[in-house]
Amino acid sequence: MEEGWFRVRGRALLPTDALSEEILEGYGSGALLRCKITRPRSMPHHHFFFAYLKEAFENWPEGGAELGNGVRFHPENEEHLRAWAIIMAGVKFRIAVEVDDGDMPAGELGNVLAGVLRKLRRMRIYAWPKLINGRVRIVMPVSIAHDPMDEKDFSELSSAVFDMIEGLIGLSADECWERWHERADKDAVAA
Secondary structure (H helix, E strand, O other), rough: OOOOOEEEEEOOEEEOOOHHHHHHOOOOOOOOOOOOOOOOHHHHHHHHHHHHHHHHHHHHOOEEEEEEOEEEEEOOOOOHHHHHHHHOOOOEEEEEEEOOOOOOOOHHHHHHHHHHHHHHOOOOOOOOOEEEEOOOEEEHHHHHHHHOOOHHHHHHHHHHHHHHHHHHHHHOOOHHHHHHHHHHHHHHHHO
């Protein structure tokens, strides 16, 4: 699949660089092309997502956040919080391990899950068990790197993470955004 950068002018897409022009030159005038149109990621949005997670980690309740049924979560570090939040927000995750839990007794299943999770943790991979369509899966967060995730998908993911964390610890993304810009303004004046 060829990728290029194009700018919208009226109802036309115009190439923005030589490589994109080359792509179009390979097709005759009037050729029918199928395109997947995405928006490039916003760097300020990307930076703010990580700034918000840093702020959330620094303001996380000492005893952990109450998740319900007496379960509490306390992140080890910002990366642990990011991985957990992406999965728990329920927007994007990938299956890391499928556990064949057919007729396995609950205690045995628990031991298998704990063993797999320990091995993943030793490899510095954050993953959690999740019930999907009645089957136990061990899931890990999707990559939020620029290339695999466009702005639309990143906006959906970040909004879900912001809403979930605000619901747990009360940290508003809007308030954090204002503080983040105030700090950036102060840093710019000081420099």
